[in-house]
Amino acid sequence: MQAEVLVSIAHHQVDKVFYYNIPPSLAGRVQVGSRVLVPFGRRKIEGYVVGLNPAPNQEELKDLAALLDEDPVFTPLQLALARWMAAYYLCPTVKALRAIIWPLLQIKGPKKVKGLWPAVCGNVPDPRRAPKSAAVWEVIQARPGLTRKELAEAAGVSPRVVDSMVARGLLTSKERIELRDPCRNLPEKRSFPPVLYGEQLRAVKKIIEALDKNDGRHVFLLHGVTGSGKTEVYLQAIAAALNRGKQAIVLVPEIALTPQMIDIFRSRFGHQVAVLHSRLSDGERYDEYHRLRTGEAKVVLGARSAIFSPLEKPGLIILDEEHEPSYKQEESPRYHARTVALRLAGYTGAVVVLGSATPSLESYCQAAGGGTYQLLELNQRVGELTLPSVHLIDLRRELRKGNKGIFSEALQEAITDRLSRREQVILFLNRRGYSTLVVCRECGLVLKCPHCDISLTYHASGRLRCHYCNYSVMAPSLCPGCGSHYVAYLGMGTQKVEQEIRRLFPAARVLRLDSDTVGRRGAHREIIETFREGEADILVGTQMVAKGLDIPGVTLVGVINADISLHMPDFRASERTFQLLTQVAGRSGRGKKKGEVMIQTYSPEHYAITCAQNHDYRGFYRREMAMRRALGYPPFTHLARLLVTGKLEREVQEAADFLAQAVRTTNAPVELLGPAPAPIGRIKDRYRWHLVLKAPVQNFLREAATAALNDFYNMSNYRRVQVSIDIAPQSMM
Template identity: 40%
Template sequence: MVGSPESKRYVEVIIDTAVRDLDRPFTYELPAEISAGVQVGSMALVPFNNRLSLGYVVGFPPRSDLSRIKSVSRIVDEPPLFDFDSMRLCKWIASHYLCPLSRSFHLVVPPGRSRKVKQLVSLAVRARDALIAVAGDDAAVKVVNELNSAGELDIDALKKLIGAGPAVTGVKSMEEKSLVKRRFALTRPAANARTRLVVHATPVASDWNAINKLPGRQREIVDELIARGGVEFQSDLLQSVGASHASLKSLAKKGVLEIAGEEVLRQPWLGASSGGAVRHKPNARQQAAIDRVSTVIEEGRHKVFLLEGVTGSGKTEVYIHSIEKALEKGKQAIVLVPEISLTPQTVERFESRFPGDVAVLHSRLGPGERFDQWRGARDGRYRVVVGARSALFAPLANIGLIVIDEEHEPSYKSDTSPRYNARDVAVVRARMAGAVVILGSATPCLESVERARAGLYERLELPKRIDNRPLPEVEIVDMRETGGAGEVPLLSRRMLDALSRAVEAGDQAILFLNRRGFSNYMQCRACGQIMGCDDCEVSLCYHSRGNMMLCHHCGMRRNVPPACPSCGGGPMKQFGAGTQKVEEELMKHVPGVTCIRMDADSTTTKDAHWRLLGKFRAGEAQVLIGTQMIAKGLDIPSVTFVGVINADTALALPDFRASERTYQLLTQVSGRAGRGLRPGLVVIQTFNPDHPTIKAMTGGTGTFIEAELESRSRANYPPFVDLVNVMVTSPEIAAASRSAERMRHILDTDLDGTGAIILGPAPAPLSRLRGLYRWHILVKSADLDKISDRLITAVGRFYDYSRTFPPGKSVKVSLDVDPVSLL
């Protein structure tokens, strides 16, 4: 009997697709046989556009007014991927960052548990018959040949083999002739729960009369098991006793013990804690900050604190005491750090204070490790989650505190859709949960400074280092005066003298250069040709390890040519310097010095950050050379000297944040010196000693910040307006430029009357990246909410226009709200 409309159940599903036109709920009937346990966040397999697609359940409408409605094919056998609160947060992210809702759901899906529907195609007839039937159809012939060779192919793999256009048109024409057949398959998740066999002692194991009658090896097993508390992993128990599986099985048959598979959580971090939990008595300033945060946590209300403290002022201790207060109130906490390299150090410190209560989440973990840490947080096994940007979405049900350490860092901004900023999303998540946020930094971003001045954030200050230790002395070396008539040295005499003194005194030093590789580029001295990337509008960097040239944007590698490819002259000359060259120069000028280089090249393997930093902290090297990953968060008391090889690398970038970024980076890396009992020294090499940013390093920080804010205000840049970067990309330069002009015309029409300021179009500073030409348009608005819907409509209108393009003229438009870089 067919159920009445009133007895039927319906669900609203968001299809898992990046297509903006499909970014809305679709209603499906939910068959009774699969309806049990379906909740918001359940993953559903549904028919859509003549294929099966994955989607997310977001609601349960009481009825459907549609005359024809399709049914859900299957509920993927998982617990719900997210709950109602996570859905609210994802909706805010989709709305603010102007991205499809399904893209924001990816942020809260358990790590390693995302699935895809593969569309598989195979021949329905013999290949010979198919070739006869498609004679003259080049695309279909290609499809037949590939399917005949492979047997069955994923449609995406077929597109890569013969091109997207021929694959789609070829398969479609063959389907019309019943020459191919399709099927759909759900991919397996990358991570699953891990189980291990565990041995449990039964009450019989306590009956010594029965145990004494057992054979000697079996008695040893029982004795060892009892000594370990009556429970142990099977493999560990057998290894410790040296017994066989047969002995264990015999004991199980006799009822002395039981063997069962149990889930275990994989622990990702390496090494043991450097010591027990060390509790520091907060100084007066720290205690005042702790008391203020604790009061708000006690009251159970939402508030954002901007904790501005000089490097070495003890901000982490404020974090820890605040977390203790949150846990005391039965709440949970999230701590974000900007660099994966800082995660092990931070985890070690927090684990020592909250033993067994800390989970870690970041992208360098294996899929299984991330999944287990995520599950542990969801199930309440961990109350504190530490990690990089993605840790913000840890499934904690009762958040009381979110800490964003080094809140100014651009790494908190995602460079793929959804292009969210974890700092701002953290404030929203905390507001929804009634939780407290601490934004900590020695150099807070200007957006946070301005919000604190406006009263949106409460400012807490730590103006001095712990125990009133002095900040390091900063010296500026004018590199224009170091070369004389010859070539300018990489390491000035002052830099080498200060470094040598630190090493001779038994101290450690850090050398900072925010460029990896050996040389910035290679150029022919005869014709001036610079070796560039084929797919990006950038030069290739020379790497001495492997004697190769590498693009730092797309990863393209090329061997060093023996002669110039353009004029035949040679050999090519190296210009500029990277961390590899710093390492070579250091060994040349300070013989016998031991050093560790830490950059993207030396940290490619899992846990490399932890191992390298561990060696340096243990004193196995005297000098640490690195890029920005060593510029922040490191607390190594024996470091008394920091050398900045080139302070100018980012100053000339065509980005309104260039001065602010340089100031932040220089202040952070300088703060690594003198954190112990011995005073610190920083030597900064520059060709622009009179630049306001460089001058601010020896005093006048307040003047620098005021000048930056005044400049931003006059030019209408954040924090005084909202900014959206509209990026138009295409593999063809003409298509990119024409499309950008068309997009500007649409924006002029759709944003008319809103007060928005539109700049461009113009080629992006990185005008070609990974094979795509890039043009951008900047939109400034005093009220983003006022123009959000219009921006999405404008993009939709552009894609309507793009459908008139000839085949192959691929053009894409992306929206980056609150961009941290305009490159």
């Protein structure tokens, strides 16, 4: 037997199995899933054993150099998923595999510390003669394994007291593994399932029936208005899965992975819940991953990569806010967590639940248009609460009335009213920073990032910052082009909104929630908890405030400018705008008091905005589907995007032209759009051109793209140019 190895080089030319002999020193230790070191050319590199079979050619095979881990780092199920991803998304297999197992690759192993235990044979300290030693002894009896520092703090004594007890043989020291628990500082809470109302009960019953069938053919779209109790449906479905000896995966968008969601799941399922998201340290991620591998944790709550969790018996897979674009990975492998979840369910027989108040058009079409999904609906808010009333404010009329400020008169009056009644307000603007455009009014120069084709954003700190590459520079007092003093700061972000609110309402307690304020670990939780506890009156934020917040005190939501996402150069712009407005509106009126929403817009007649005003998902669905059908966009067709990047624009354009010609010569039944410069033509000093392929069947896209890429890679002229392919792209920027 030889080892079939995937070498850790993510390139199409080496995307194949290489055979190595297993030396006697490693016999019986190497298995499928092992991470190994192999000679490759003149160097030794990391590789992964994906099979143990006789090599077709036994001549001149090299030996494995070393075994890097005693235990396998991936399971057969994870390997199958990686191979499927490589074929589906046209990426190297090893890249897909590393995306799946990367929590194990970031850190070498568990954290080991020296803990203390009471000695088997030791005199119990006398509390009257040695009160401090007695205090230590009492703590160590109840909590053996504490470190020296932990024990001293728990007993309220100096570490020297602990040291003396070790020296006298009262305490013994030995090594133990310390769990790096991301929830270690959270208070222990316990909650119990509430009584479900009719629609919730029917939804849970349908999911449980599917769990019992265990055939992997059940995908549910849970379409519930904001505040309708979708989370409770998830919780009771998970409880049913656990009772049947199965495990559950719950995915939430990164932006919605709030402390509130973690609290809810931990209070219901305790330490059976493992948390996986990008804010964890490498050690925390490793330990949570290990708890899932060993079966200690049976429920994983996390962002999109949590779909790869090493569960043995995943019986239920839930995607909350399934419409969110953050479920799509924008770097290779460019997978969509929803698509991977459906494939994983096919392998394991799991039930899939996709939940949203504003489902993606693709999912709703599958559920309501005779597709493969089953539609479950929650049309009422829990507790007989009503949806908020939504008012549109035409900013064109405000301008004609002479109001050039951020807030309309109606919104200012509404904020004043809420503050007088001690109710809370959320103000939403999906742009961070202070001013979004810095321009010279003398020569017209717009200050742009030197590395990206994007304007710099002015921040209240006095710095200009690029939100794509993080380039930063102090704002100039004079125009760099003509030396003029007439430098204007136009547009607005959340910092300007916060400043204006503080000016208009100096007595109000104001918080801001955006990526600039949550850089510090734990800051997100602190801001949300402060607002929930009523210690602030107004919360200003980006889309971080649009989802996942259930704060009963909020009775007013103000949308500062609804048009920011509406006019983006992307065919999904209307859908994203409707979803965002509906979601942020849903934060209002979740308590006993009636909620209200005010949407400021320059496009009050647009159907994405009027449908959001009326909480009319079906109306929006009909209008948008008619538009998609006329233009030939998903869900009526399939897309693939080829993105060409490089340091020299001329080379990038030539490479894009070559790829376009290669696609045409395949004679595949695909429609080609482009090549053309991408909407953002340069990022991090790399120019960007793209081609978009459209076809009625997705396999046609793969055939055309694969043939074109093979022609491209066989050419030696474009070695300095990179090409990436995105199957079913979620962004055209």
